[in-house]
Amino acid sequence: MSARTVATAPAWRDGLEHEYAALIERLEPLVPCLELPLHLPWIDAINALKRERGAVIMAHSYQSPEIFHGVADITGDSLALAQAAADCAASLIVLCGVHFMAESAKILAPRKTVLIPDPQAGCSLASSITAADVRALRAQYPGVPVVSYVNTSAAVKAESDACCTSANAVQVVEAMGSAQVIFLPDRYLGSHVATQTQVRLILWHGQCEVHEKFTAQEARHARERFGAKLVAHPECPPEVLAEADFVGSTSAMGRWLEREQPERVALITECSMADNLRMRFPATQFIKPCNLCPHMQRITLPAIHAALRGTQHAVEVPADVAARARHALERMLAVGRHEAA
Secondary structure: OOHHHHHHOOHHHHHHHHHOHHHHHHHOOOOOOOOHHHHHHHHHHHHHHHHHHOEEEEEEOOOOHHHHOOOOOEEEOHHHHHHHHHHOOOOEEEEEOOHHHHHHHHHHOOOOEEEOOOOOOOOOOHHHOOHHHHHHHHHHOOOOOEEEEOOOOHHHHHOOOEEEOOOOHHHHHHHOOOOEEEEEOEHHHHHHHHOOOOOEEEEOOEOOOOHHHOOHHHHHHHHHHHOOEEEEOOOOOHHHHOOOOEEOOHHHHHHHHHHHOOOEEEEEOEHHHHHHHHOOOOOOEEEOOOEOOOOHHHOOHHHHHHHHHHOOOEOOOOHHHHHHHHHHHHHHHHHHHHHHO
16 A cells, blocks of 8 residues: 555544454455445444444344444344344344344334334245235144244234244144144245154245255255365255255254364355354355345345434334234244253
């Protein structure tokens, strides 16, 4: 860098680069170098607002690195974030994820203000089924319990007997004590669960627009070309899962990497997941086939700042819907407590 360039650099830059030196070092392998100077003022402004408002920022594992590492206080999968919302002391929460996640946080923390930076951040799975669809299925299959994936709206959860995650779906299905269970809405996750239980699953035809795009050919290429271990999310098509060395939820992927410590791995899931796990496992080379979630990408640093500054985009769930949805979520949590006992 020339003396002239140094002399004309913005005054804030040297100060922020010194203050956030450790963060910059972590982000440099993950974020294009030209973007870092653009992110730092937003990160600094958000952190200042967060302290001023006594807010907590929570970020899903699919959030981009500058959010996940730069401003988030709590990170994890959708259920972990909802539980953290209920447990944390803060009364103001900014949920960096998609809308159903913010709804779940509000359901489990009804007295807290939960903001979502962009209310249009949706989910193809959540939008694939409505409460009316669930009621129609109940009429078609009277007496058959309904288990809904957490990737659903509050209204769908309210029509369900229990919720589940990709990590505990088998346990929740079997806890229903029924020979048949209606499983919603992901047909690929449902198909995977069906291979691990004697319970007959009645499936809905929803799918994740990120995971459904992966192909077995891409998976084989990652193994043959790079010698990579394959780790796939169960929302992927069955032919992709058949190629994988491990199939598991976002949290289970991290545990598998910690246990196996592969030299190279291809995470067959959302791209930012690989970026954020790379920090924890610097000795592992991450090979991408991956797809970005367009809805997660709607959450940006400027949107987080605007939400905090104006206390805007607060998530509300009608009381009657929230009460019934909370019952479905708590029934899932009760299964987890029973399994851990």
